[in-house]
Amino acid sequence: MTDLARITVDPEVCGGRPCIRGLRVRVKDILDMLAAGASRDEILADYPYLEDADITAALNYAAAQTDHLILRVA
Numbered sequence: 216m217t218d219l220a221r222i223t224v225d226p227e228v229c230g231g232r233p234c235i236r237g238l239r240v241r242v243k244d245i246l247d248m249l250a251a252g253a254s255r256d257e258i259l260a261d262y263p264y265l266e267d268a269d270i271t272a273a274l275n276y277a278a279a280q281t282d283h284l285i286l287r288v289a
Contacts, residue, residue, distance in 0.1 A: 219279070221272035233276060235269045245273040 223237045233242040240262060248258050255270050 218268065218272040218275045221269055222276045235265060235273065238264065240265065240269075242273045242276050245270055246277055249274075 221236050222233050222242060223235075224231055224233050225237065228234055228237060229239055229241050234240060235242070235245070245258065249270075253261075255267060258270060259265055259267065
């Protein structure tokens with residue numbers, strides 16, 4: 216399974232927001248926890264059904280979302 220294959224989007228789960236492996240843990244939830252200072256180990260302890268690769272997938276997904284062309288019109 217590649218990292219991004221761990222990210223699922225299903226209109227029936229969390230309103231179609233990107234989640235981890237169909238679980239009701241959104242990519243945003245993981246990013247928010249990391250931004251608040253939680254370590255990977257703390258997240259994994261609080262959510263034992265997550266795997267370290269899920270956190271990496273969330274980070275890679277977020278990075279891919281910000282990688283877009285910016286056009287400048289002079």
